[in-house]
Amino acid sequence: MVSSQIFQLPDDYPFKEYFKPDMLPWKWIENIQIALATFDFRNQGLEKIPANVSVGENVFIHPTVKLPHCCTIEGPTYIGPHTEIRPNAYIRGNLITGKYCILGNSCEYKNSLLLDKAYSLHFNYIGDSILGNNVNMGAGSICANLKFDKNSVEVIDSDGNRINSAMIKLGAMVGDNSQIGCNAVLQPGTIIGRNACVTPNTAFHGYLPDNYIAFSDNKFQKANWNLVK
Numbered sequence: 001m002v003s004s005q006i007f008q009l010p011d012d013y014p015f016k017e018y019f020k021p022d023m024l025p026w027k028w029i030e031n032i033q034i035a036l037a038t039f040d041f042r043n044q045g046l047e048k049i050p051a052n053v054s055v056g057e058n059v060f061i062h063p064t065v066k067l068p069h070c071c072t073i074e075g076p077t078y079i080g081p082h083t084e085i086r087p088n089a090y091i092r093g094n095l096i097t098g099k100y101c102i103l104g105n106s107c108e109y110k111n112s113l114l115l116d117k118a119y120s121l122h123f124n125y126i127g128d129s130i131l132g133n134n135v136n137m138g139a140g141s142i143c144a145n146l147k148f149d150k151n152s153v154e155v156i157d158s159d160g161n162r163i164n165s166a167m168i169k170l171g172a173m174v175g176d177n178s179q180i181g182c183n184a185v186l187q188p189g190t191i192i193g194r195n196a197c198v199t200p201n202t203a204f205h206g207y208l209p210d211n212y213i214a215f216s217d218n219k220f221q222k223a224n225w226n227l228v229k
Helices: 025-030 032-036
Strands: 052-055 059-061 070-073 077-079 095-097 102-105 108-110 112-114 119-122 125-127 154-156 162-164 212-214 220-222
Touching: 025 032, 025 112, 032 095, 108 112, 112 125
Parallel strands: 052 070, 059 077, 077 095, 095 112, 102 119, 108 125
Antiparallel strands: 154 162, 212 220
C-alpha cells in the first residue's frame, strides 16, 4: 500500500518533498529525521518563550503557536502554524506538525508526524507514528511502538500482506478523519484507514479499513456514519 491511501498531505505541509504519496507510510516515519536535518534552525520563529517552557536546540516554533506556562520541547522539532501546546507536554524531538494541531496535557511525542488539525488532548503517547488530518486521540490512548521481544515490527497492509518493516520502533499510522477512543492501545505497526474508529479500551493490531469501527479482540464492522470534517 502507499501513503496516499490513508493520508492527503496538505499542499503547504513542511518538508513535503520527504513525504511522497507513493511511499510506504512507515517510510515517512523513517524520513522525519532526514527532513529536519535540512532545516536552518537559526530562524527560531516564536521569540517570546514563557519562563517555564524548556526549549532545546534545533527547535522551530511558528510565531502563531500558543504555548502553555510549562512544557518541554527537545529538538529537532518543527511546530507548525496555529498549533496549541498544552501544559506538561513533552516533545522528545523529531516531531513535525502541520497547522492547527493540539499537543495536549501530559502527552509525549517523539519521531512522529502530525498532519493538519491532529488532536491528542490528554495523556497520550505518540511515538514513531503518524496522525492524519482531523485525527482525534481520545484521553489515555497510545501508539505503542516497541514489541516485547524487541524484534522488528511487522505491518499488515490493506491487502492482508504481512511486511517486515525492518524498524525496531514503529507505532501507528492513523488515517485522515479517524477517531481513537479513550484508553485504546494501537499496537506496533497498526494502520488505521480513513474515516475509521477504534472503540474505547480496545487494543488493536493490524489494518482497519476505511469507514470501519474496531472493537475488542480485533473484531470490526462497517460503520454507518461519516466522520469527515
